Structure formats: C-alpha cells, structure tokens
Amino acid sequence: MSEPVALSQGPMFDGVDPPDPKLIDACVHCGFCLTTCPSYRVIGKETDSPRGRIYQMDALNQGQIALSPATVSHFDSCLGCLACVTACPSGVQYDRLIAATRPQIERNYPRSLWDRLYRQFLFTVFPYPGRLRPLLWPLWLYQRMGGKVRAWIRKRLEKVSPRLAAMESLMPPLQPEQLLPKQYPERIPAVGERRFRVGLVLGCVQRLFTPQVNEASIRVLTRNGCEVVIPPAQGCCAALPHHQGQLQQAKTLARQMMDAFAPYEPELDAILINASGCGHTLKEYGHLLGQDPVYKERAARFAAQVKDIQEFLAQVGLTTPLQPLQPEPLVLVYQDACHMLHGQRLSQEPRQLLRQIPGLELRDPVDAALCCGSSGVYNLLQPKVAAELGSQKVQNLLNTGAQGIVSANIGCRLQIQKHLDLQGRQGIPIVHPMELLDRAMSPQPGFQ
Ligand code: SF4
Ligand code: SF4
Structure with a gap:
C-alpha cells in the first residue's frame, strides 16, 4: 500500500500492514454490533464502538485524521473481546482490523513518558515468569501487613495512580509455596493404558498465581489416558503483548514457544492450553508469523495442533468416572x-x-x-x-x-x-x- 497523503496534522499510520481497506469496506454500518460492545455500553459514544472505530481506521488510512490523543483513546478503550465479531451479520473481521491498528499506534503515536514506562513495565515483567516471581516476595510481605495499612496504601494509590491501585487490588493472595520456582517433570505418564500423548502449555501469569490449575489439568489428563509432555524451556505464549500491539515482542515469544515444543511436536496428538486468552493467541500463530519466511509453515502447523483443554476432553471423552461433589446438589x-x-x-x-x-x-x-x-x-x-x-x-x-x-x-x-x-x-x-x-x-x- 502507498503511504497515505497527509490531509491532517499529526502522527499518521505508516505503510506497514495498516488495517486492510477490503476488511474495512465489509462493514455496512448497520450497528448490530453496538449493544454487544462493552466499551460502547460503558462509555456510550459511537467513537468507542466497533462501527465508530472502523470509521476511524478508514479515516486514518485515508490520512483524513491523525493519531491524536482523542483518536488513540478510542482504540485504547477497545477491550479486544471480539464480541462484535460474533455479532456482526456481515462477517466483518474486526479482530484482524484491531490487530493491525494497535501496532500502528505503538509505532507511530508518542505516548506520554508515564504511559510508556508503565506499559514497558507490564510487558517486560508479566510475560516472563523468571522476572515476575522475584516480585512476588515483596508482594507476599505486603499481604502479611495488617488490613488497615493496606487500606491506607490503597487509598493513596487511588489518588496517585488508578492504574497502580488496580494492579494492587488484582493481586491474588499468595501462599509461601508460590514464591519458589516449581519444576514439572518433562513427561508424566498416563494412568493405565495410554490413549494420547499431549503437550501442555503452562502459561506465564497463571503458572505463578494459580499453579493449582495446571496441577489439576495434569491429573485430569493423566487419569483420562493422556501422557502429558511439558517442555521445560517454554515461556509466554505471546498473548499479553499480542493483544496490545507489541508485535515484535509477540513474534519473538511465539517463535520461542514453537522452538520449545519443536523436539516433541512430531509425537504429540495435540498441544493443550487451559487459559482461554492464551489459547486464542496460540491458535493465531499462523497469522502472527504469516510473513516470517522461516517460521510461517511451522507456525500454521503448530496452531493447527493447539486445542483448549476442554475442547480436547469434550472431543475424546472422559474415561474416569465422576463422583458427585459435596455439597450435593x-x-x-x-x-x-x-x-x-x-x-x-x-x-x-x-x-x-x-x-x-x-x-x-x-x-x-x-x-x-x-x-x-x-x-x-x-x-x-x-x-x-x-x-x-x-x-x-x-x-x-x-x-x-x-x-x-x-x-x-x-x-x-x-x-x-x-x-x-x-x-x-x-x-x-x-x-x-x-x-x-x-x-x-x-x-x-x-x-x-
Ligand atoms: S461491524 Fe458488522 S455489525 Fe457492526 S456496524 Fe459493521 S457491519 Fe454492522
Ligand atoms: S472487540 Fe472492541 S469493539 Fe469489539 S465488542 Fe469488544 S470492545 Fe467492542
């Protein structure tokens, strides 16, 4: 695509993969998606709806508007929840459109220093369990403080930075055993006769904050005839940076994930994940690395092997009987x-x-x-x-x-x-x- 002719002042989209005009033109502006859109429901403005954002993508492509703070705020307010994709009767691929828009913003829009630093912190810490885990120690100590001290700190944070206050309030209560790294065996045999051999993606944030989910997943799989393979070198699946337009980081993490699974891949019946956001990104690897001459074919093959753990178990069926849970019903x-x-x-x-x-x-x-x-x-x-x-x-x-x-x-x-x-x-x-x-x-x- 040729560079847009600037009709407006300010930062613009560049020529690297802007939102596809054909996908934009598929929108007939019917508005059926509006009420399904959470940002529109809360903010109540057309500019914060799927239809409004598609108009703005088009205007940015044409150089009619610039990446002003107001325009960027309308894209930043999108949750990327994809409810509009489900709702759209015309099959508009808003997921592809917003995925093309976010990297344009990250490349071309100068965010404020505080915003940049905060985002940098999120993306250099959260996707890396080895970096996040040491931070759990001060957090654990903080959680041991009295409720009054924490309430006081929370109130101050809300005044200074609602973002930091949000982070503080989202941290789950930590147990001492979560502070130390946990190594899973590389292979965990099936209980009884093996029906399948599956790879398991551990996730990054989940691995630290709710390790019991991975442990339960392993027990459910092995009790249902699956040998579970856990490549030790695996890191983040790339979902966190991918959803926020950090394209280069997302591609690097996706390549690392594929490399970690490569030695085991030929023998696996499926690669399983138990976190929905990660599952969606893992299934998108073919697109994410679609222009990578070395990885593109491998990425498509890898993505085709990925299944949500529930999708897989519903398909192959449970073989271990289930007991009623107490209290019953x-x-x-x-x-x-x-x-x-x-x-x-x-x-x-x-x-x-x-x-x-x-x-x-x-x-x-x-x-x-x-x-x-x-x-x-x-x-x-x-x-x-x-x-x-x-x-x-x-x-x-x-x-x-x-x-x-x-x-x-x-x-x-x-x-x-x-x-x-x-x-x-x-x-x-x-x-x-x-x-x-x-x-x-x-x-x-x-x-x-
Ligand atoms: S995205 Fe789909 S549902 Fe929404 S306005 Fe466009 S065509 Fe209508
Ligand atoms: S993906 Fe964005 S535009 Fe679509 S429904 Fe969710 S918040 Fe609204």
Whole structure:
C-alpha cells in the first residue's frame, strides 16, 4: 500500500500492514454490533464502538485524521473481546482490523513518558515468569501487613495512580509455596493404558498465581489416558503483548514457544492450553508469523495442533468416572471468557464436560457474552471502564444464586475475585473447570 497523503496534522499510520481497506469496506454500518460492545455500553459514544472505530481506521488510512490523543483513546478503550465479531451479520473481521491498528499506534503515536514506562513495565515483567516471581516476595510481605495499612496504601494509590491501585487490588493472595520456582517433570505418564500423548502449555501469569490449575489439568489428563509432555524451556505464549500491539515482542515469544515444543511436536496428538486468552493467541500463530519466511509453515502447523483443554476432553471423552461433589446438589454459574466464546467459538464444550458431574447444576448469567473487563492487561491500563464491567459481571453472576463461579481464564478469575471482594462476597469461590473435574475424579470429592 502507498503511504497515505497527509490531509491532517499529526502522527499518521505508516505503510506497514495498516488495517486492510477490503476488511474495512465489509462493514455496512448497520450497528448490530453496538449493544454487544462493552466499551460502547460503558462509555456510550459511537467513537468507542466497533462501527465508530472502523470509521476511524478508514479515516486514518485515508490520512483524513491523525493519531491524536482523542483518536488513540478510542482504540485504547477497545477491550479486544471480539464480541462484535460474533455479532456482526456481515462477517466483518474486526479482530484482524484491531490487530493491525494497535501496532500502528505503538509505532507511530508518542505516548506520554508515564504511559510508556508503565506499559514497558507490564510487558517486560508479566510475560516472563523468571522476572515476575522475584516480585512476588515483596508482594507476599505486603499481604502479611495488617488490613488497615493496606487500606491506607490503597487509598493513596487511588489518588496517585488508578492504574497502580488496580494492579494492587488484582493481586491474588499468595501462599509461601508460590514464591519458589516449581519444576514439572518433562513427561508424566498416563494412568493405565495410554490413549494420547499431549503437550501442555503452562502459561506465564497463571503458572505463578494459580499453579493449582495446571496441577489439576495434569491429573485430569493423566487419569483420562493422556501422557502429558511439558517442555521445560517454554515461556509466554505471546498473548499479553499480542493483544496490545507489541508485535515484535509477540513474534519473538511465539517463535520461542514453537522452538520449545519443536523436539516433541512430531509425537504429540495435540498441544493443550487451559487459559482461554492464551489459547486464542496460540491458535493465531499462523497469522502472527504469516510473513516470517522461516517460521510461517511451522507456525500454521503448530496452531493447527493447539486445542483448549476442554475442547480436547469434550472431543475424546472422559474415561474416569465422576463422583458427585459435596455439597450435593451443587449450583454453579459458568462464566464465558471472551477469547473462548468469541475468539475460539467454544461455549458448549466446557458446559458439556461439567454437566457430566453428577448432581451439578450449571447456570448462565444475564449478559453472559459481555466482557468482565479483564481482557489481558486491559484492567491495568483502563481501570475505570474495567471496574464498571467487573462490577456488572459479578452482580450478574451473583444474581443467579449460584454457590460458586466457574471460569477458565486466569485474567477473568483475578478480575472477578477483585469485584467479589469489593462487593463483600469473598466467600464465593471461583474455580477452573479442570479443578472441578479433578475433584470429581478424586476419592473424596468435595467442591472446596
Ligand atoms: S461491524 Fe458488522 S455489525 Fe457492526 S456496524 Fe459493521 S457491519 Fe454492522
Ligand atoms: S472487540 Fe469488544 S470492545 Fe472492541 S469493539 Fe469489539 S465488542 Fe467492542
């Protein structure tokens, strides 16, 4: 594409992969997507809706507007939840459009020094467990301080920086064993006869904050005839930087992930992931590295092997019998993660698996398809909109009268936990579907 002729003053899109005009033209401006869009629902402006953003992408492509602070704020307010992709009757690929827009902003728009430093901190720490883990020590010590001291610090943070306050309030309570690195065996044999050999992606943030999810996943897989292969060199899947337009970092992490799995790949029946946001990015490797002459074919092959763990188990079936969980009957509400529902189009698989647990009643909340406000690091970057969405989501989940919440994404889990705490409902547990299946397969099945 030729460089746009500047009709407007200020930073512009460059010529490197701008949003595809053909994809932009597919939008017929019908507005069916508007009410499904969480940023539009909270902010209430056309410019913060999918249709409004597509107009702005077009105008940026034509050089009619510049990357001004106002324009950039309308893209920054997008959660990337992809609800508009599900809703659009014309099949507009907003996911491709926003994925092309964000790197343009990161390359061409000069963010403020504080914004740059904050983003740099997020992207140089969170995707690297080896860097994040040492920070858990001061956090653990902080959590040991009295509630009054923490409330005082939180209040000050809210005044100085709502973003830092959001980060503080999202950190889950830490246990001492989480502070030390945990090594999993490279191969964990199937219990009984082996039916499949699967690779497992451990995730980066999840590995540290909710290690019990990976442990439950391994037990569920091995008890259902899977040998589990865990490449020790694996790092972050690239979801965090990918969702925020940090393209070079995302590509580097994706290549590293593929290299870590390469020695094992030929013998694997599938590569599994238990976090929805990561699963969506892993399935996108073919696109992400589509112009990489060395990796593009491998990336497409790798992506084709990736499955969400629930998608895989629903397909191959469970072989270990499930026991009722105590208390019985048990009423839980299922929270759809956006990158599972809209990104991977998986909604029945987790429900179908969980409904196999005897005595379990699964409910759905109002607005089940609306984002909880987590969306990767969105709640750390846009705390106000995220807080509104988190509060609404928790209210809807609680209104079902369920005794607990099931969520298959670490980001959603932390966001929901925060808003349960804020609403004084700390007693309502949140569990991953694998934790539930694990408990239902254990000799003394109990919900908590
Ligand atoms: S993105 Fe789709 S649903 Fe939204 S306005 Fe365009 S055509 Fe209509
Ligand atoms: S991705 Fe989500 S927040 Fe962004 S425009 Fe689409 S529906 Fe709205």
